[in-house]
Amino acid sequence: MRRKYTLALLACLGLSTLPALADDSTEALARTCNNCHGVNGVSAGGAMPSLGGQSEAYLKHIMLEWKSGERAAASMNRLIKGYSDEQIAGLAKYFAAKPWTPNTQKASADVMARGKDVTDKCETCHGATGGQPDDETIPRLNGQSAMFMHLELDKYRDEAFLMTHKKMIKSARKMEEGDVGIAAKYYGNQSK
Amino acid sequence: MSQINRRDFIKAIAAASSASVLTIPSAHAGHTKGRVVVVGGGYGGATAAKYLRMMDGGIDVTLIEANTSYTSCPLSNEVVSGERDIKTLQVGYDGLKKHGVNVVHDWVTGVDTTKKVVSTKGGKTFAYDALILSPGVEFAYGAVEGYTEELANTSLPHAWKAGPQTLMLKKQLEAMPDGGKFIIAVPPGPFRCPPGPYERAAQVAYYCKTHGKAKSKILILDSNDSFSKKPLFEQAWKALYDGMIEWVPGASDGKVIKVDAKTKTCFTNFGEHQGDVVNIIPPHHAGKVAKDLGLATFKDKWCEVKPESMESKGQKDIYVIGDSCVGGELATNNGFPKSAHMAMTQAKVAVGAIIAKMNGLPLPVPYYVNTCYSVVAPDWGFSVVHVYRVENNAWVYVKEASGISPVTMPDKSPVPKLYRKLEAEYADGWLRNVLADAFA
Ligand SMILES: Cc1cc2nc3c(=O)[nH]c(=O)nc-3n(C[C@H](O)[C@H](O)[C@H](O)COP(=O)(O)OP(=O)(O)OC[C@H]3O[C@@H](n4cnc5c(N)ncnc54)[C@H](O)[C@@H]3O)c2cc1C
Numbered sequence: 093m094r095r096k097y098t099l100a101l102l103a104c105l106g107l108s109t110l111p112a113l114a115d116d117s118t119e120a121l122a123r124t125c126n127n128c129h130g131v132n133g134v135s136a137g138g139a140m141p142s143l144g145g146q147s148e149a150y151l152k153h154i155m156l157e158w159k160s161g162e163r164a165a166a167s168m169n170r171l172i173k174g175y176s177d178e179q180i181a182g183l184a185k186y187f188a189a190k191p192w193t194p195n196t197q198k199a200s201a202d203v204m205a206r207g208k209d210v211t212d213k214c215e216t217c218h219g220a221t222g223g224q225p226d227d228e229t230i231p232r233l234n235g236q237s238a239m240f241m242h243l244e245l246d247k248y249r250d251e252a253f254l255m256t257h258k259k260m261i262k263s264a265r266k267m268e269e270g271d272v273g274i275a276a277k278y279y280g281n282q283s284k
Numbered sequence: 285m286s287q288i289n290r291r292d293f294i295k296a297i298a299a300a301s302s303a304s305v306l307t308i309p310s311a312h313a314g315h316t317k318g319r320v321v322v323v324g325g326g327y328g329g330a331t332a333a334k335y336l337r338m339m340d341g342g343i344d345v346t347l348i349e350a351n352t353s354y355t356s357c358p359l360s361n362e363v364v365s366g367e368r369d370i371k372t373l374q375v376g377y378d379g380l381k382k383h384g385v386n387v388v389h390d391w392v393t394g395v396d397t398t399k400k401v402v403s404t405k406g407g408k409t410f411a412y413d414a415l416i417l418s419p420g421v422e423f424a425y426g427a428v429e430g431y432t433e434e435l436a437n438t439s440l441p442h443a444w445k446a447g448p449q450t451l452m453l454k455k456q457l458e459a460m461p462d463g464g465k466f467i468i469a470v471p472p473g474p475f476r477c478p479p480g481p482y483e484r485a486a487q488v489a490y491y492c493k494t495h496g497k498a499k500s501k502i503l504i505l506d507s508n509d510s511f512s513k514k515p516l517f518e519q520a521w522k523a524l525y526d527g528m529i530e531w532v533p534g535a536s537d538g539k540v541i542k543v544d545a546k547t548k549t550c551f552t553n554f555g556e557h558q559g560d561v562v563n564i565i566p567p568h569h570a571g572k573v574a575k576d577l578g579l580a581t582f583k584d585k586w587c588e589v590k591p592e593s594m595e596s597k598g599q600k601d602i603y604v605i606g607d608s609c610v611g612g613e614l615a616t617n618n619g620f621p622k623s624a625h626m627a628m629t630q631a632k633v634a635v636g637a638i639i640a641k642m643n644g645l646p647l648p649v650p651y652y653v654n655t656c657y658s659v660v661a662p663d664w665g666f667s668v669v670h671v672y673r674v675e676n677n678a679w680v681y682v683k684e685a686s687g688i689s690p691v692t693m694p695d696k697s698p699v700p701k702l703y704r705k706l707e708a709e710y711a712d713g714w715l716r717n718v719l720a721d722a723f724a
Contacts, residue, residue: 117649123335123632124653127625128717131338136720138713139706166689166706167655167667174653174671174685239713243706252700 145192194235207278238280325349328418328606419571
């Protein structure tokens with residue numbers, strides 16, 4: 093309410109040219125993430141994931157797991173050790189507050205038909221399109237980078253790659269090799 | 285403004301910025317808070333121009349760049365090997381124009397720091413309140429006897445600025461016979477993209493191996509005694525291209541001091557090496573415009589800047605970012621690498637400082653991060669990360685967050701192939717995202 097009031101007041105005063113500098117430094121820190129994850133955490137593509145609009149709990153949890161070494165990653169596990177738990181919490185909150193912006197990637201009708209079957213077992217947790225996570229520990233998949241999701245599934249499937257979520261590991265390892273890419277493309281194609 | 289206090293003002297700013305990055309309309313003509321001129325539309329300059337406009341529509345931003353299209357050096361070694369189309373590395377300036385950046389294609393010839401005016405070859409002048417210089421590097425061709433800019437453009441491309449020379453080098457590689465020798469001469473550090481020459485060697489080897497030229501040799505004649513991500517490169521060279529790549533350090537007479545273009549011979553202090561393809565990377569220093577201003581105070585080559593803002597140590601209101609600047613923990617040899625990623629985070633620090641100054645706000649906390657991926661084969665990549673904190677107006681290299689991809693697992697077992705595949709893919713994702721973050 094108070095925030096709205098301030099904004100309205102500023103508008104009345106004709107102060108329409110506000111700089112986007114937040115008082116705390118989260119915004120400035122988040123701008124370094126934009127290099128790889130895009131402005132507002134919306135990735136420009138390739139294997140880089142979008143972050144904006146994932147749940148705060150999920151984002152925070154996985155960053156803290158990297159920091160403690162419980163969870164493996166290729167790049168993030170190093171970088172994240174440069175930040176305090178408070179900074180990580182701030183980043184999780186910052187990106188969670190952004191809208192989830194699906195990037196619907198092309199997939200053939202065949203892949204989509206097959207993908208629907210393949211992801212049948214995933215629906216209880218991720219929802220039919222990957223866009224209705226059952227709780228806040230589950231990430232959104234609809235319109236996430238398909239290449240990223242394919243590689244994440246490879247991580248869950250590889251015994252030598254340290255991942256933590258037992259049920260997700262089990263789900264990924266039960267998949268047929270050839271279905272991994274199909275599931276990733278299926279979710280990558282979803283808009284909702 | 286007087287009717288609301290600073291805290292509310294900042295809260296409003298935070299609210300406005302989290303709603304959408306484009307919610308802040310630009311000021312009416314003649315009512316700007318300040319004029320910023322950015323020289324150089326590479327990774328550093330483009331990022332600075334875009335973020336200035338995105339974060340504060342009240343600032344008037346002019347970007348002066350010589351060329352109408354930019355070619356990314358990052359991943360251009362994949363163009364040499366034929367693994368990537370150079371078009372995927374090229375971008376224009378329409379994205380910046382959409383942010384309201386006044387893009388001018390011209391060559392900056394000088395800066396009057398008293399009058400605060402930039403002048404160009406085209407005869408134009410631009411007044412500034414703050415000036416950002418991101419001119420990249422200027423090559424010192426004369427440092428290798430016999431090497432010239434003309435040779436670089438006609439027969440001995442350095443391809444250390446991506447573009448036509450990259451394609452020329454690719455053609456020369458394609459024409460090289462099986463059993464041929466490809467020489468890469470590396471200048472004394474610090475140079476642009478520390479892992480670049482060694483990535484190039486791997487890409488050339490990959491081309492040879494997959495095009496029936498596996499008897500070819502790649503000879504790296506180095507002015508230095510070590511190099512970035514050395515254990516990772518050596519591991520990959522051995523696993524993928526055993527016996528094809530030879531590295532000669534400076535201490536073993538690796539430094540090339542002279543070249544004969546006709547016979548394609550490189551001369552070191554005591555030896556000579558003839559190649560089928562000769563790729564001399566000439567030594568380089570801060571871009572001409574920065575050097576002419578006398579800002580290159582570090583070893584007469586690179587521009588020193590303030591850690592909290594990227595403002596030049598020598599000139600007020602001039603910010604030097606990207607390859608032209610020097611910073612980081614120089615004493616412990618953890619200086620900033622000259623990378624696109626670094627140039628972009630430096631740009632964001634400079635932008636934060638300029639906006640704060642123009643709005644009478646305190647300087648924001650500066651964050652410096654670098655990540656540099658190297659791709660040695662389509663399914664084999666690795667990276668180095670650098671994180672810096674600023675403490676007591678000095679850069680502190682954050683060891684626990686920095687370093688290279690694992691060479692072995694902690695128990696000394698080999699690193700699973702998946703790690704290398706992941707980073708090869710992430711390199712491509714990184715490229716798409718940095719191009720978008722800087723230019724779109
Ligand atoms: C082979 C190779 C591979 C690389 N790989 C990577 C990588 O994987 N990751 C990474 O992070 N970095 C990499 N780099 C390094 C990266 O290219 C540079 O660090 C980066 O481009 C620096 O940005 P900059 O803005 O300082 O300069 P540049 O990108 O060089 O931009 C400078 C611009 O300024 C313009 N200019 C200069 N002077 C003037 C003037 N007087 N008037 C008008 N315009 C002017 C130029 O035309 C140019 O467009 C690589 C470099 C090479 C050569």
